[in-house]
Amino acid sequence: METVGAAEAAPRPGLRERKKQRTRDALLRAALELFTTRGYEQTTVDDIAEAVDVSQRTFFRYFPGKEEAAFAVQDMVEEQFLESLRARPPHEAPLEALRRAVLDNWDRIGEAIMSLVPLELHLRMFRAIESTPALLAAHLRRSVETEEQLARLLAAREGLDVDTDPRPRLLTAAFGGVMRVTGRQWSTSEDLSLEGIRALTAAYLDQMGPALTGNWRATGPSGSGG
Amino acid sequence: METVGAAEAAPRPGLRERKKQRTRDALLRAALELFTTRGYEQTTVDDIAEAVDVSQRTFFRYFPGKEEAAFAVQDMVEEQFLESLRARPPHEAPLEALRRAVLDNWDRIGEAIMSLVPLELHLRMFRAIESTPALLAAHLRRSVETEEQLARLLAAREGLDVDTDPRPRLLTAAFGGVMRVTGRQWSTSEDLSLEGIRALTAAYLDQMGPALTGNWRATGPSGSGG
DNA sequence: TTGTCTTTTGTCAGTGGCTGACATTAGCCT
DNA sequence: AGGCTAATGTCAGCCACTGACAAAAGACAA
Structure with missing residues (x-):
């Protein structure tokens, strides 16, 4: 105006x-x-x-x-992920919304990254973050901040108070854990592509339930391995 | 010898x-x-x-x-937690073993802490860690290392290969997430005692299931609030 | 174009975490 | 007492980072 x-x-x-x-x-x-x-x-x-x-x-x-230079692109990725979640229709259950938001985001993020730096450079940087203690620490702290925002977003969607009901934070913490394991596994794999991490994300989210119920000896890892 | x-x-x-x-x-x-x-x-x-x-x-x-000075006591706490888990009988399911190990540990840890510094000093330090970005980052990185050891321990118990089956790491990551939320909540509460954090740990572990299924609107937070 | 205003940049000095090298102190042991 | 070794102090230096001030370099109007 x-x-x-x-x-x-x-x-x-x-x-x-x-x-x-x-x-x-x-x-x-x-x-x-x-x-x-x-x-x-x-x-x-x-x-x-x-x-x-x-x-x-x-x-x-x-x-x-x-440090901030190392995370400049990551900044944008996380920002866009939050937007992806905000865009989810309200009828989706929290975990379902999170799941769709990440996967959506992996589909959209390539463009945004390439507007800043070559895609391959960012993927290499992601690897460097995972393997450099000081950067990994910073990465985790940033992730926790993102999780907090996610929790607040979901709590608002569901009409909950994030300070009296622990469930939103518990969910996003568990979700963040799965994302971390995914990123870690991906960073040590050979398939350093966005498609690769998207597939791994979906597979690991599917494994979260089985991992928690924990009757591991009965069934092998149903679905994909590593 | x-x-x-x-x-x-x-x-x-x-x-x-x-x-x-x-x-x-x-x-x-x-x-x-x-x-x-x-x-x-x-x-x-x-x-x-x-x-x-x-x-x-x-x-x-x-x-x-x-930094290491700030975490000297924490070092010992984590070490002892690992021992607590190793001491769990093999028939317990992974998540059950984790749960009992933490709760056990909160019961035992007071003595060990007081042999190093006054208990109250360590509790205050824990608060400082949670509220100081640089220390929080270090804390998270250390937690991730502990989670990795937990995952290997559980995988060994169950006869799984941690590199081909993602479930051990997924479980400990989710578990670590709950511990983190617990610590965070506790550090902002008034009840800065070991009993306080023990009770909160039990309550939040109970909430993990409900948090993930995510039908939040149907039921209020069953059990304790925050 | 020129001169002024403002933003960007370089320079310099200084703080704090941390390390290697070397000399000094102080427990230890015969 | 005297030599051995481990603990400590001193000093010089690197690197991340900051405040202060001066020197370019766009922006804009006369």
Whole structure:
């Protein structure tokens, strides 16, 4: 409601804005490239800054810290997952909504990733996160934050108070656990593709029930293995 | 099998060893005391060292880093939990064994904690961990490591291969999720006692099933609230 | 075009976690 | 007492990160 009646789709930002965007983009790519080749700990912020030919200080003006650069794409993925869940019709049961939202998201996410960095680079970065203790820790903390938002969303859908009824948080925690195991397994597999992780997600969600009832000796892993 | 036939219970370690133990003990207590009062980020390693009147370098000879000091007691708790699980009779189903092991552990753990630091100090530290992002991240990563060990233990019990059958990891991940929600809820409650967290653990484990089936609107939270 | 305003960037100095190297202290043992 | 070894202190240095200030470099109006 600012410019009156003008079709203000994308009035092409000025040179300044474009330059900023390019710098951020270059920093992000350089960071991921270095993290995934040399390793996260072995990459200094100076290395990244030098690769883009800016000062170290400039890097910190674009990213709060080294870590945040590593998770810039992941940020977007999680954001979009929340949107996927918000888009689920209200009649779906909580776990069903979660399930459909993730799977939906794996179908949609490729485009969004590629608008930031090459898809393959992000997949490699995901692997690096899983295998770097410091990044894994950060990843888990971020996941917990996402789970909290999911819990609040579901509680609202069902008309529950998340502070007096533990079930929403318990569900999203268990769900998050399954996602974590999925991501871990996928990151050590050979099939580093979105289709691969989508299939694994579906398979592991199917296994959650059997895993909990726990009469493991009676039946083998019904469905897919690893 | 070193000293032949000698009743080598506790031949009272020499002065050197005793001094070392005292220094470590003092460092740990000073660290926890400072972390829980001033805050983790607001406490420098120099502060801790100075409080014990040793050099900063000495602190790092006793603890690999600032973080490890914060988790020294937690280390022991997790270790003992694993033992509790190993002690479960083999006929118990996996989830049942986990449940009994945690509850057992909450009954036993008080003694072990008090042999290191005052119980109340550790409980305060647990709170600090939950509310300090950097510590929460570390806590989660450590939890995931514990879950992996739990999964391997259970898989061995049931004669399963943890690398081809996802169910052990899925179970311990879900279980870990419940523990996390429990710890979080407890850390924000008023009842900061071992009995309190034991009761909450039992209640939340009971809620896991209902939370997953997810027909939340039909029934209120059967059992305890928060 | 020029001059002004504002944003972006670089430079510099400093803090805190952490490490390697080397000298010093202090328990230990004959 | 004197030598051996383990614990400690000191010092120099790396890296992530921050505040402060000065130096470019777009944006915009006259």
